[in-house]
Amino acid sequence: MISIENATKRYGETIVVNGVSLTLPAGGITTIIGPNGAGKSTLLSLISRLLPLDSGMIAIDGLDIVSAPSDALARRLSILRQDNTMTARLTVRDLVEFGRYPHSKGRLTAADGRKIEEALAYLDLQTLADRFLDELSGGQRQRAFVAMVLCQDTDYVLFDEPLNNLDMKHAVTMMKLLQKAATELGKTIVIVLHDINFASCYSDHIVAMSNGTVAFQGTPDDIVRPDVLQAVYDTTFDVHELHGNRIVTYFV
Amino acid sequence: MPPSLSRNRASIRFLVITATLCVAVCIFFMTIGVKGNWSFILPFRGAKLLAMLLVAYSIAVSTVLFQTVSNNRILSPSIMGFDALYALIQTCLVFTLGAQAVTAIDPRLMFAVECAIMIFFSCLLYRWLFSGAVRSLHTLILVGLIFGILFRSFSGFLQRVIDPNDFIVLQDRLFASFNSVDPNLLGISLLMVGGASFFAWRISPSLDVMSLGRETAINLGVDHRRVTTMILVVIAILVSVSTALVGPVTFFGLLVASLAYQLIANAKHRFVLPAAVLFAMISLVGGQMILERLFAFDTALGIVIEFVGGLFFIVLLIRKGAR
Numbered sequence: 187m188i189s190i191e192n193a194t195k196r197y198g199e200t201i202v203v204n205g206v207s208l209t210l211p212a213g214g215i216t217t218i219i220g221p222n223g224a225g226k227s228t229l230l231s232l233i234s235r236l237l238p239l240d241s242g243m244i245a246i247d248g249l250d251i252v253s254a255p256s257d258a259l260a261r262r263l264s265i266l267r268q269d270n271t272m273t274a275r276l277t278v279r280d281l282v283e284f285g286r287y288p289h290s291k292g293r294l295t296a297a298d299g300r301k302i303e304e305a306l307a308y309l310d311l312q313t314l315a316d317r318f319l320d321e322l323s324g325g326q327r328q329r330a331f332v333a334m335v336l337c338q339d340t341d342y343v344l345f346d347e348p349l350n351n352l353d354m355k356h357a358v359t360m361m362k363l364l365q366k367a368a369t370e371l372g373k374t375i376v377i378v379l380h381d382i383n384f385a386s387c388y389s390d391h392i393v394a395m396s397n398g399t400v401a402f403q404g405t406p407d408d409i410v411r412p413d414v415l416q417a418v419y420d421t422t423f424d425v426h427e428l429h430g431n432r433i434v435t436y437f438v
Numbered sequence: 439m440p441p442s443l444s445r446n447r448a449s450i451r452f453l454v455i456t457a458t459l460c461v462a463v464c465i466f467f468m469t470i471g472v473k474g475n476w477s478f479i480l481p482f483r484g485a486k487l488l489a490m491l492l493v494a495y496s497i498a499v500s501t502v503l504f505q506t507v508s509n510n511r512i513l514s515p516s517i518m519g520f521d522a523l524y525a526l527i528q529t530c531l532v533f534t535l536g537a538q539a540v541t542a543i544d545p546r547l548m549f550a551v552e553c554a555i556m557i558f559f560s561c562l563l564y565r566w567l568f569s570g571a572v573r574s575l576h577t578l579i580l581v582g583l584i585f586g587i588l589f590r591s592f593s594g595f596l597q598r599v600i601d602p603n604d605f606i607v608l609q610d611r612l613f614a615s616f617n618s619v620d621p622n623l624l625g626i627s628l629l630m631v632g633g634a635s636f637f638a639w640r641i642s643p644s645l646d647v648m649s650l651g652r653e654t655a656i657n658l659g660v661d662h663r664r665v666t667t668m669i670l671v672v673i674a675i676l677v678s679v680s681t682a683l684v685g686p687v688t689f690f691g692l693l694v695a696s697l698a699y700q701l702i703a704n705a706k707h708r709f710v711l712p713a714a715v716l717f718a719m720i721s722l723v724g725g726q727m728i729l730e731r732l733f734a735f736d737t738a739l740g741i742v743i744e745f746v747g748g749l750f751f752i753v754l755l756i757r758k759g760a761r
Contacts, residue, residue: 234656234657235656236652236656236657255659256656256659256660256661257660258659259659260659261659264657265653265657267653270651270654271651272649272650273505273509273510273649273651274649274650274705275699275703275705276705280705284646284647284650284654284658287643287647287658287659287660288658288659291643292643292644292647293643338658
């Protein structure tokens with residue numbers, strides 16, 4: 187369980203995350219949606235201690251992110267951000283090996299080796315394992331990074347807009363994979379998403395943010411409704427029931 | 439055999455060949471063209487060789503570490519004004535204490551004090567740059583240039599208002615070159631480089647992780663702030679050693695570090711660091727030997743290195759901009 191109490195983050199005078207109190211349940215997929223500048227990515231960065239909190243408290247399974255040792259947190263929680271530029275020239279396997287660093291501190295054991303192979307297989311990367319990252323397409327590179335955070339083998343995995351730069355097929359594959367990781371591997375997955383329809387179809391729990399605060403939260407049935415979405419995004423939505431899923435249109 | 443293992447083996451083989459070449463160059467340097475008294479020439483050349491090896495090691499390691507901590511491959515400590523800072527510290531010391539006091543102090547003690555001040559100020563000035571506050575490479579370069587100009591101008595100002603006698607002493611200390619190494623400093627330099635290296639070796643597992651960038655490093659549980667500070671301490675010591683021995687050398691580190699990344703094709707620090715060190719040693723010792731024996735003019739190595747390194751820096755900048 188990720189518990190957030192009164193988390194606040196300012197950039198200068200602007201308050202980006204404004205006193206957010208939120209409990210993210212363990213297990214399943216939680217998505218965070220909201221308009222640009224709502225503070226979704228910042229909140230994710232705060233949870234994963236990439237940004238320091240200005241005030242408030244965040245705990246992962248009771249482990250305070252400010253006072254707990256960073257490597258203990260790294261065995262419990264991992265994050266994949268949207269821009270992953272690297273100066274070092276790495277192969278896919280090199281990158282995935284780094285996922286074991288919190289466990290092995292650079293000295294890979296046989297067990298680490300198995301985890302690495304599992305992660306590569308899970309993302310169907312075996313044939314690409316020895317290719318350099320700069321030789322891969324955007325979708326393949328994204329998969330390599332996902333393999334790294336899965337290899338880190340943490341209970342909580344956070345993704346910041348993992349569908350960016352992916353075409354429809356790869357976006358669907360990625361979401362199915364995250365769903366599989368949640369059900370088969372028992373991971374708790376938290377995703378910042380822009381596409382409400384993906385959030386609607388794959389989430390167990392949706393958090394809608396606007397202006398640095400949590401506007402609404404609940405199941406897809408609670409959130410994917412014209413009135414709720416309009417309040418969050420300030421634009422008009424039509425919600426349709428298709429094959430048991432709620433699909434949103436907002437194009438005209 | 440898995441390809442990653444065979445890649446490591448290829449890297450090791452490459453390092454062994456380069457190390458052999460390096461030893462050969464050193465032997466040539468010691469023995470070529472010896473006329474007359476060996477017992478005079480061997481210690482004489484030995485001191486010079488040791489100084490060059492120390493400088494090569496310090497510049498190569500400090501540059502690679504700096505590029506790891508700043509997470510780019512265009513900057514080096516000297517481009518960011520580290521050696522200008524060292525020169526400023528020396529100037530301030532002579533200015534405040536006076537030349538007599540400075541020359542009266544044991545040069546080794548003096549050197550240690552200078553190093554300590556250097557560590558303090560470089561951590562103070564540079565740590566915020568790498569804590570994620572500055573994201574743009576252009577801002578980093580600009581900050582480096584401004585720091586460099588500020589330190590140099592301030593030293594220049596102090597040198598103008600200083601007592602002329604003090605100035606002569608200062609000039610003697612600042613305009614070191616490969617031909618006028620202070621033998622008094624070799625012992626303590628060796629000690630400090632050894633200490634810094636041991637320290638760097640202790641934190642070496644986190645170096646590879648640091649090169650993935652701040653956010654990935656934090657995600658993998660590295661205390662980014664702490665490791666950044668420790669690397670900056672190591673860099674400050676190494677820059678102090680090389681600047682004290684031969685004066686500022688701006689682009690050499692960039693040259694050997696880039697060469698190492700290109701030729702070793704393996705991003706792990708345990709391969710990149712030795713490769714950069716060996717390239718630096720070969721080019722310094724070999725270059726000095728060629729200039730001394732073949733062309734018989736003694737002072738130009740610095741100029742040649744800066745010329746080639748400067749061109750290389752421009753090429754790197756243009757290529758980075760084109761991407």
